[in-house]
Amino acid sequence: AQKVTQAQTEISVVEKEDVTLDCVYETRDTTYYLFWYKQPPSGELVFLIRRNSFDEQNEISGRYSWNFQKSTSSFNFTITASQVVDSAVYFCALSEAEIYSSYKLIFGSGTRLLVRP
Amino acid sequence: EPEVTQTPSHQVTQMGQEVILRCVPISNHLYFYWYRQILGQKVEFLVSFYNNEISEKSEIFDDQFSVERPDGSNFTLKIRSTKLEDSAMYFCASSEIARETQYFGPGTRLLVL
Numbered sequence: 073a074q075k076v077t078q079a080q081t082e083i084s085v086v087e088k089e090d091v092t093l094d095c096v097y098e099t100r101d102t103t104y105y106l107f108w109y110k111q112p113p114s115g116e117l118v119f120l121i122r123r124n125s126f127d128e129q130n131e132i133s134g135r136y137s138w139n140f141q142k143s144t145s146s147f148n149f150t151i152t153a154s155q156v157v158d159s160a161v162y163f164c165a166l167s168e169a170e171i172y173s174s175y176k177l178i179f180g181s182g183t184r185l186l187v188r189p
Numbered sequence: 190e191p192e193v194t195q196t197p198s199h200q201v202t203q204m205g206q207e208v209i210l211r212c213v214p215i216s217n218h219l220y221f222y223w224y225r226q227i228l229g230q231k232v233e234f235l236v237s238f239y240n241n242e243i244s245e246k247s248e249i250f251d252d253q254f255s256v257e258r259p260d261g262s263n264f265t266l267k268i269r270s271t272k273l274e275d276s277a278m279y280f281c282a283s284s285e286i287a288r289e290t291q292y293f294g295p296g297t298r299l300l301v302l
Binding site for chain 1: 220222224230231232233234237239244245247278280282284287288290291292293294295296298
């Protein structure tokens with residue numbers, strides 16, 4: 073069965089610290105997609121990144137980086153030099169790509185990140 | 190930049206009343222979704238819609254729920270007879286093709302009293 077686990081419910085850091093948000097997933101499919109979304113206090117869901125299961129290359133975008141490891145079924149997200157504006161709930165999500173799939177997103181329970189000044 | 194829009198942003202209704210939540214997906218997108226998020230909880234899939242029909246629905250999406258694309262731009266979620274437990278944030282999302290990224294609207298916060 074498909075499942076996404078974000079074991080860290082809440083993380084609190086001081087500005088400029090690096091922080092890593094963990095995501096572990098379960099799927100039977102060999103083809104799937106992984107996502108991270110940010111939900112700031114205003115409530116909207118902001119897309120951050122999408123990876124497919126065949127692309128294990130790590131990605132860096134400014135202060136954000138993602139580490140995808142199929143061997144451990146993990147897709148972790150690191151924020152370098154965190155800022156107060158990074159305070160939000162971060163969701164990891166999985167989409168399976170089986171034939172006739174609707175590609176619905178299965179979300180983890182989210183990690184609330186609080187960056188203190 | 191194109192975006193998904195949703196109306197209303199907030200809705201308060203009495204238990205047993207019907208509500209219609211509206212979404213305008215990104216114009217060239219073909220796949221549409223509804224999700225909900227009960228306060229403080231994870232985002233849950235409700236239904237996906239393609240080519241004017243439901244492609245998948247979750248067990249949450251029971252007979253009280255329906256979706257429609259009444260014209261070329263709107264995508265609606267109707268709850269026929271609301272219950273207290275329907276109180277949640279409802280998100281609409283769309284994607285250009287199925288395997289592409291889903292972009293979310295700002296959500297409609299529904300409160301059932």
